[in-house]
Amino acid sequence: MDNNVSKELILWYMIYKRDLPWRNSHDPYHIWVSEIILQQTRVAQGLSYYIRFIETFPSIKNLAEAPQEQILKLWQGLGYYSRARNMHTAAKQIEELFGGQFPKTYKELLLLKGVGDYTAAAVASLAFNEPVAVVDGNVIRVIARLFGIEEAVDKPSTLKDIKTLANELLNKEKPALHNQAMMEFGALHCVPVNPDCHSCVLNSKCLALKNKLVSKIPSKSLKLKIRNRHFYYLAINSSGKIFFQRRGAGDIWEGLYEFPLVETEEPIAPEDLPEMISEKTNFKASAIRIIDISNPVKHILTHQKLYVTFIYLKADKIESAPPHWIVTETSRIFDHAVPRVIDRYLHSPSFIKANQNMY
DNA sequence: AAGCCGGGGAA
């Protein structure tokens, strides 16, 4: 294969690479943590999480022994929370199946929960210099353009071809350096929109550039459907306590906490909210009154659009409440891992004001 | 093979 590509990329990388904390380590634990955090996540967004994660859990043992709640709280706001739950599972796998020793090969790494083809290749090559090519979104773009691949890259058959090409291109003597160079090049130079092909070190070899297809490659076929959902959260305060509940499996935000929720297909008119509260919720209390109703907040997820309304209620004495409601002191609301949209509400003037007016 | 899982930043 044309090994000059690897050499050009490595030369480029030596000049332009970013100084990132996980690059100063060969510890597979550090590399693994960074790779999980950076799945579908930009470096700028994940960086502070990485620092805090390593500070809080310096070793795989610390992570394995931590309660899941603590891990989720640390992960709060980063999204794709299954990553945090799977990391916990994987840490315990390493303690129990691998005797606390981090797996060293691509094949063994694949056994870990939450570690797929990309992450196994990344840890194996970056930490142990195993000659296996990483293929992430950056690499897909670079290779698809370099080889002028017009087929949709989200087709499994196309992805398979790209992985083959990536491994043929791989510098077998310096897999760690090569893989990082390839990804960094995609992240910084061969960017999705308007890449600077004029100054590109590969511009003489790039088929997409030659065929004027740079803006068309990589192409994708899949379109996703967006579902609209309307959430009505009840912040029920009764003598300094407030209710939470924990979200279960099969929906967004598994394992995170939220206020008692009423969800509807269609929006509810503000004047119908009091009736909705008494009809759709299963709690009884004396002197229930509505203190504040927020405007609907639009919260965008990958597959869903949420319209979230917060209703702050005060009740004198709770007579009965559903068993899965969790009583929390208002002073301890920040102990729970909550979705971003709820965290924002907890810090909003309207919530703080309603909370203060209790006393 | 297709659907689902968050949140944010760039253009």
Added chain:
DNA sequence: TTCCCAGGCTT
């Protein structure tokens, strides 16, 4: 608005 990010799991 649209795209997509150091992807992986479930069905």
